[in-house]
Amino acid sequence: MWLTNSSVGRKIVMSVTGLFLVLFVTFHALMNLVALFGFKYYEAICEFLGANWYALVGTLVLAAGFVIHICYAFWLTLQNRSARGDDRYAVSARPKGVSWASQNMLVLGLIVVCFMVLHLIQFWANMQLPEIAGKTAMKGVQALATAFGPQWWYITLPVYLLGFAALWFHISHGFWSAFQTLGTAGDKWIPRWKCAAMWWATIVFLLFAVEAVYFTLHFNGIINC
Secondary structure (H helix, E strand, C coil): CHHHHCHHHHHHHHHHHHHHHHHHHHHHHHHHHHHCCCHHHHHHHHHHCCCCHHHHHHHHHHHHHHHHHHHHHHHHHHHHHHHHHHHHHCCCCCCCCCCHHHHCHHHHHHHHHHHHHHHHHHHHCCCHHHHHCCCCCCCHHHHHHHHHCCCCHHHHHHHHHHHHHHHHHHHHHHHHHHHHHCCCCCCCCHHHHHHHHHHHHHHHHHHHHHHHHHHHHHHCCCCCC
16 A cells, blocks of 8 residues: 555655644644633533543544554654665754754654653543543543642643643644645745744644643642632
8 A cells, every 4th residue: 555655655644644633732722721711611621522432532533643643753764764874874964954843853753752641641541531441530620730730730840841842843844844745835835834834833832831831820829810
C-alpha cells in the first residue's frame, strides 16, 4: 500500500493525522476556556464527554491518531537518517531557511508525549477510565483541583508550560508543513500558511498557559473569581 510503502505516502499520513490532532488540541483549549467563565459549565462538558459510546469512540479515534502519528514520525526519522548516512554528521550549522523546529520535530514531539502521559494520568485515568470500569470516577472540577492544587501544582504547572511551549514549536512548523505535503501550499501560499500556523500556535499556547496559571492560582486559594 502506497501510504506505507512510499515516502510520500508516509508523509501524507503524518500530515493528515497531524492536522487532526491540531483540531483536537484547539478544541481542548477552548473546552478548558469555558472553566474560566464558570466551573459549572466545565463540569457540564465533562459529563457530556464521559464514558458514553460517542465519547469512547472519539477516544479510540483520537488514540489511534496519536499512535499512528508517533509511529510514522519515528519511521520517517529513521528513514531520513538512513538515507543521509554519515553525511548527517558532516554539517553542524543549520541550513539557511530551515527552522530550528523543523530540525527538532521528533524531540519536540517526545516532550509533548511526556506531557500527555502526565495529563492522561491526572485526568483520563481519574475520570473516564474508572467510569468504563464501573467504578466511581472523579468529577471534572475535582480532577482539576487535584492536578493544580497544593499537592501537585509545583509539578503540574512547570511540566504543562514546557509541554505547551513544545506544542507551540511543533504546531508552528507542522501546521504549514502538512499543507505543503498535501500539495495545497505553493510558493504563493507557503508564507500565508506559515503566518496562519504562527498565529494558531500562539493563540493555542496562550489559551493553555493562561488556563493552567488560572487553575493553579484558583485551586491554591490565591484568587477566588
